[in-house]
Amino acid sequence: MALVLNEEQQMLRDSAKTFIQESSPVSALRELRDSGAEWSPELWSGMAEMGWTGIAISEDFGGLEFGYVGAGLVIEECGRTLAASPLLSSSFVCASLLEAVGSNTQKETLLPAVASGETIFTLALNESDRLDPSGIAMTAAADSDAFVLNGSKKHVVDGGIANTFVVVARTAGDSGNQDGLGLFLIDRDAEGLSIDTTFNADNRLVASLSFDSVRVAAEAVLGESGAAWPALERALDIGAVLSAAELLGIAQESFERTLGYLKERKQFGVPVASFQALQHRAAQLFCELELCKSCVLKALQAIDQDSPDRSRLASMAKAKVARTSKLAVNEAVQMHAGIGMTDEFDIGFFMKRSAAASQEYGDYYYHADRFAELGGY
Amino acid sequence: MANLEEFREQTRAWLDENCPASMRVPIKSDKDQCWGGRNWVFENEEQRLWLERMAAKGWTAPQWPKEYGGGGLSREEAKVLKQEMARILARRPLDSFGIDMLGPALLKFASEEQKQRFIPEIIRGEIRWCQGYSEPNAGSDLASLQMRAEDKGDHYLVTGSKTWTSYADQSDWIFCLVRTDFDAPKHQGISFLLFDMESPGVSTNLIKLISGNSPFCETVCENVKVPKENLVGELNKGWDIAKYLLTHEREMIGGFGLSRAGNKTLGQSAAQAIGTKDGRLTDGGIRADIADFEIDEMAFALTIERVVDEAKAGQGTGAASSLIKLYGTELNKARNELLMSIGGGEALAWGSEEKAKQVQRWLRSKGNSIEGGSSEIQLNIIAKRILGMPG
Numbered sequence: 001m002a003l004v005l006n007e008e009q010q011m012l013r014d015s016a017k018t019f020i021q022e023s024s025p026v027s028a029l030r031e032l033r034d035s036g037a038e039w040s041p042e043l044w045s046g047m048a049e050m051g052w053t054g055i056a057i058s059e060d061f062g063g064l065e066f067g068y069v070g071a072g073l074v075i076e077e078c079g080r081t082l083a084a085s086p087l088l089s090s091s092f093v094c095a096s097l098l099e100a101v102g103s104n105t106q107k108e109t110l111l112p113a114v115a116s117g118e119t120i121f122t123l124a125l126n127e128s129d130r131l132d133p134s135g136i137a138m139t140a141a142a143d144s145d146a147f148v149l150n151g152s153k154k155h156v157v158d159g160g161i162a163n164t165f166v167v168v169a170r171t172a173g174d175s176g177n178q179d180g181l182g183l184f185l186i187d188r189d190a191e192g193l194s195i196d197t198t199f200n201a202d203n204r205l206v207a208s209l210s211f212d213s214v215r216v217a218a219e220a221v222l223g224e225s226g227a228a229w230p231a232l233e234r235a236l237d238i239g240a241v242l243s244a245a246e247l248l249g250i251a252q253e254s255f256e257r258t259l260g261y262l263k264e265r266k267q268f269g270v271p272v273a274s275f276q277a278l279q280h281r282a283a284q285l286f287c288e289l290e291l292c293k294s295c296v297l298k299a300l301q302a303i304d305q306d307s308p309d310r311s312r313l314a315s316m317a318k319a320k321v322a323r324t325s326k327l328a329v330n331e332a333v334q335m336h337a338g339i340g341m342t343d344e345f346d347i348g349f350f351m352k353r354s355a356a357a358s359q360e361y362g363d364y365y366y367h368a369d370r371f372a373e374l375g376g377y
Numbered sequence: 378m379a380n381l382e383e384f385r386e387q388t389r390a391w392l393d394e395n396c397p398a399s400m401r402v403p404i405k406s407d408k409d410q411c412w413g414g415r416n417w418v419f420e421n422e423e424q425r426l427w428l429e430r431m432a433a434k435g436w437t438a439p440q441w442p443k444e445y446g447g448g449g450l451s452r453e454e455a456k457v458l459k460q461e462m463a464r465i466l467a468r469r470p471l472d473s474f475g476i477d478m479l480g481p482a483l484l485k486f487a488s489e490e491q492k493q494r495f496i497p498e499i500i501r502g503e504i505r506w507c508q509g510y511s512e513p514n515a516g517s518d519l520a521s522l523q524m525r526a527e528d529k530g531d532h533y534l535v536t537g538s539k540t541w542t543s544y545a546d547q548s549d550w551i552f553c554l555v556r557t558d559f560d561a562p563k564h565q566g567i568s569f570l571l572f573d574m575e576s577p578g579v580s581t582n583l584i585k586l587i588s589g590n591s592p593f594c595e596t597v598c599e600n601v602k603v604p605k606e607n608l609v610g611e612l613n614k615g616w617d618i619a620k621y622l623l624t625h626e627r628e629m630i631g632g633f634g635l636s637r638a639g640n641k642t643l644g645q646s647a648a649q650a651i652g653t654k655d656g657r658l659t660d661g662g663i664r665a666d667i668a669d670f671e672i673d674e675m676a677f678a679l680t681i682e683r684v685v686d687e688a689k690a691g692q693g694t695g696a697a698s699s700l701i702k703l704y705g706t707e708l709n710k711a712r713n714e715l716l717m718s719i720g721g722g723e724a725l726a727w728g729s730e731e732k733a734k735q736v737q738r739w740l741r742s743k744g745n746s747i748e749g750g751s752s753e754i755q756l757n758i759i760a761k762r763i764l765g766m767p768g
Contacts, residue, residue, distance in 0.1 A: 003683035004690045259764060274768035279760035286759055287700050294679035316672050372668040377644035377658045 001301050003294060005069070012070050016077040019050055024083035026346045032084065033203045039161050044085055048117030053091045058099065061111035068092075068238065068303040072245035072296060079249025082353050084204055086120045086158040088246070088360075093239045094121035094166050097183060100231040101223025110185075122162035123235070124153040124186075124209055131362040133168075133236060134178045138211065140169035140225065145218040147171070147225070149184060149192075149211045157360060159207020160197035163188060167211075171226045181232065182225035184216045191215070202349075202356040237314040239361035241299040244314075244321040246357050248289075248296050251321065251328035254350045255285055258332045278335065285331060288324045295320045312374040315367040322364040329354045384454055388461045395430045396467045397423035403466055407592070410472040414505025415549045431470040432501045438476050441484065445496040474543070475499035475506040478622050479552050486569070486610040486618050495571070507574070509539040509553035509596055510619070517754050519554070520563045520616065524598065526555035526570060533557075533570065533608075535578075535601040541748070545594035546581040548574055558613050569615035572603040588740035589733070623750065624698055643667045643712065647719045663718060670711055677704050696763045703755035706745035713739040 005013065023046050032040060047053060056071045057063025064070075071092050078087065095114050098107060098121075113119035128135060138151025149169050156165070165186045173180030186193060192214040197207045223231060259282060262273035272278060299317035302310045329351040333340040340347050358364065400423055404410055411417070411424050419425040431437050434448060439455040441447025450458065462469075480499050483492055498504040515522040524537025535555060545551065550573055558566030574581075578601035584593040610618050641649075644658075644667050651660055658664040684697040717724045717739050724739075726732040746752040760766045 002686040002690065003679065004686045004692055259766075263766065271767055273766040276757070276768075279764075279766050279768070280753070280756040282764055282766065283756040283759035286764060287704055290700060291673070291676035291680050291704070294683045295676045297683070298679050316675055319668075320672050320676050368665065368668045368672065371672060372644065372664055373657065375642065375644045375668075375671065376656070377648045377653065377664060377667065 001305065003297055003301075005073075005297075008066075009069055009073060012066070013073040013077065016050075016052075016074045017080075019046070020077045020081050020083050024078075025081050026349060029082045029084060029203065029349055030346070038197075038205050039084060039086075043083065044117055044120075047085060047087060052087060053117035054115030056092055057095050057111055057115045061099070061107055062115035063095075063111070068241070069297070069300045072242060072300040075242050075245045076249040076296075079246035079353075079357070080253040082202075082250070082349055086122060086161055088239065088242050089122040089158040089162070090114060090120045091117075092242055093123055093235050093361075096235045096238050097123075097166055097222060097231055100234065101183070101228070105219070106185075106222065119164060120158065120162045121164050121166055122156060122158040123239075124156045124159070124165040124167045125232075126153060126155045127151070129155065130359070131236075131366050133232060134181070134229075135175050136168055136170050136181060137175040138167075138169045140171050140182050140184060140216070142171065142225075143215075147182070147184060147216045147221065149186070149214040149216060151211050153207075153209040153211075156207040156209055157204065159195065159209065160205035165209065166222065167209075168228065168232065178229045180226050181228040183222035183228045183232070185220040185222055186211075186214060186216060200356055202353040204356065233311065236361055237311050238303060240314045240318040240367065241296065241303060243357050243360045244292075244299065244317040245296050247321045247325040247354060248292050250350055250354050250357065251292065251325040252289055254325075254328045254332040254347065254354075255282075255289060257347065258282075258328075258335050261336055272335075281331060281335075285324075285328060288327065292317075292321045292324050312371060315362075315371040315374065318362060319364050319367040319371055322358040322367070325354045325358060326364075381453055381457060385457045385461065388458055389464075391434075392461055392465060392467060395427075396462075396465060397427055399423045400427040400468055400470070401466045402468070404468050407472075409468070411470060411502070412472050412505055412544070412547070413502025414547065415503070416547065417502075417505070428470045428502050435500060437471045437473070437502060438480060438500050441480065441496070441500065445492055446500040447496070471502045473499065473502065473506065474508055475504065478508060479506050482552075482569075482618050482622050483609065485621065488609075490606070491571075491609060504550055505544070505548045507542050507545045507548035507551050507594075507596075508622075509542055509545075509551045511541045512538055513540050517751055519619070520567065522554055522556060522567065524553070524555045525559075526557050526568060526603065528557070529602075532605055533603045535570070535572070535598045535603055537598055539596040539598075540584070540593075542581070542594045542596045543592045545574065545596045546583060550574060551579075551596065552609075554615055554619055557615075561613065564616045566613055567615040567619070568612055569609040569618045570603055571607040571609060572601065576601050576603070578602075586741065586744070588737045588744075591741075643671060643715055643719070646716070650719050650721070663715070666718075667715060670708075670715055674708055674712070677708055680704075696759075699750075699755045699758045699763070702749060703746075703752050703759070706742075707752060709745050710742045713742045 024043050051064050052074050054063035055066045055074060056068055059065045075088060091114060095111065098111055098114065114121060125133060127137060138149065138153065140147040140149050149167065151169065153167065167184045167186050168181055169184055170180050171182045188195060192212040194210045195207050197205050200206055262278060263271055265272045295317040299313040302313045332347050333351055336345065336347050339345050399421065411428055413428065435441065435443060435446050436448045436458065439448035439450045439458055440452065443449035476499060480496060483495060510519060512522050512524060524535065524539065526533040526535045539553065550571060553570050553572065555568055555570050556566050557568040578599045580597050581594040584591060584595060647658055647663060647667055651658055651663065653659060681701060684693065687693045716735055720735055724735045727736060761768065
């Protein structure tokens with residue numbers, strides 16, 4: 001498959017750019033933060049109206065079935081304006097789990113609401129501070145055909161606004177085993193579940209969850225309990241590539257704003273952009289961003305094509321873009337100098353969101369190591 | 378496309394019949410290649426036959442016009458030829474700066490007489506060419522070159538030195554940048570001249586590198602007479618021709634960024650050399666550096682693919698050659714540094730060819746980021762021409 005966008009995809013990207021720059025420019029993030037609001041339901045409805053919430057869901061269940069390249073394009077544009085929404089968590093990561101291992105009843109009942117944006121899902125996986133998908137100690141004990149969950153989760157992205165959690169808990173084995181994991185659907189008002197939310201530096205609400213004998217009926221078990229790993233791994237690959245897409249948007253926007261600033265800012269009687277040291281750093285970053293574009297597109301296509309290289313390409317993309325985004329936002333603040341350090345200026349928001357998005361679904365270190373492991377070393 | 382498929386069939390049949398067995402073995406080094414030229418000694422009869430047959434079809438220069446002896450193939454047909462040759466591992470019949478660098482420039486800038494005179498000989502591999510550009514005092518600042526070509530009425534008198542002239546000691550003719558106006562601004566006083574290396578006054582010295590022997594030479598000209606009809610293009614307009622040639626050269630060098638097919642990946646080499654435990658390299662530091670490198674290498678390969686695909690789809694931005702040259706050469710240096718670390722003591726061996734291969738490759742790779750427009754120059758170009766930064 002050629003590494004180019006077809007006409008449909010280009011149109012999607014262009015319309016996404018127009019919509020998000022109008023509905024949620026960076027100033028919208030600032031307003032959200034200053035108001036203390038948890039999120040923007042208004043923006044969410046706008047996204048649903050655009051069809052974004054159903055982009056990667058089959059037409060059979062109310063989606064657009066456009067594919068993951070489309071999902072990536074939309075998320076990348078969101079990255080450019082730092083638009084905050086549960087799109088990644090719900091419409092892509094959790095929707096992929098529902099479609100992959102959901103029963104027909106579950107798919108028919110739940111997916112259309114995910115596709116329409118009516119219901120928001122998020123994945124509750126982390127039990128430590130850095131991604132460790134098989135490091136699950138939380139238990140799901142069988143009780144006839146139901147399960148009883150005990151344990152806790154932390155750093156649950158969109159945990160403050162999700163209606164339903166897809167909880168990863170262990171039905172067998174020990175922490176560290178890939179076997180013995182199950183997926184359980186738990187509504188936020190379930191008995192025995194307590195939710196604590198906090199804002200992170202990027203103004204996104206994350207949650208800690210505590211499960212005290214939370215009961216999960218058979219109908220709310222997603223897929224075969226104890227055998228969730230393949231579907232979970234794929235969902236995490238999707239999460240990693242889409243977070244790479246978001247970071248690509250963040251990095252490109254940071255770079256473009258910085259380049260513009262360098263050309264305008266004058267010191268010592270000349271544009272700061274005429275200093276060779278800065279020119280070389282800008283040129284280097286330009287090259288890295290070009291490489292990132294290639295990685296993200298390839299990894300997205302690999303998901304659409306169900307390529308056997310999907311996981312390795314996902315880790316390649318996330319590692320490369322996370323590293324480049326870190327460079328981009330750091331260069332951005334540094335090159336904006338004093339003004340870049342002020343809260344009043346927007347560039348700091350890019351740095352904050354870059355750090356958070358870099359960690360979601362595995363950071364640079366996690367994915368570089370996984371890339372090596374999948375490469376046989 | 379029926380015609381293309383027919384062409385493929387015909388090509389396959391012709392190659393099968395006409396490509397000798399010993400020419401179906403991949404080239405491992407410069408020494409395996411046929412460079413042609415007046416003094417060329419063919420490795421064997423098959424090498425000579427292969428050149429003769431391909432040249433007769435014009436397939437040493439597949440896309441050049443038939444009227445000068447070229448193959449006259451379209452881009453698609455040339456691609457088919459390449460694929461069919463690759464299919465039987467047929468090597469290129471002729472390696473030639475005449476074909477890769479000078480020819481395209483002649484086709485664009487030379488007079489009809491010059492094309493008729495020089496191009497057929499290039500295609501047949503009868504004349505071997507070298508490039509006279511850089512001088513001891515004109516490297517990155519090539520336009521400041523000083524080799525003088527004085528107008529003597531019916532000829533030019535050429536005096537000066539060129540450096541980094543690859544294979545000058547084995548070449549028949551040279552295409553040379555000379556200064557024909559010392560009063561004009563530097564870019565506007567340069568001309569493009571062709572002359573015979575056998576001319577009285579021309580001498581060459583081999584340049585040895587830190588990596589050992591090299592094809593590079595210093596070429597010295599002392600009052601060399603060059604007929605006026607050997608001037609290509611207009612007097613003092615040679616810089617345009619030089620620039621045209623340099624872009625092609627740049628992309629050639631950037632190809633080093635990609636691993637040659639069939640080589641082990643770094644990770645695999647390391648696993649073998651260093652050892653693994655539970656399937657993981659026992660040295661975590663080297664493992665992390667290898668992963669970093671391979672991620673960049675893969676991203677670079679995908680970028681070359683994407684640039685090509687975008688150009689085909691009419692979406693190209695034409696910004697690629699500096700990026701490819703810069704990134705590819707830096708990757709090649711990084712690859713060799715890692716191979717030195719992986720190889721440990723074995724990698725340091727000097728002496729006879731086989732043993733010294735790794736250390737030579739490592740040292741030679743340092744030149745990749747210097748030649749063909751240094752990395753620093755590429756960054757300047759990207760900053761100014763692509764990013765529009767001032768100065």
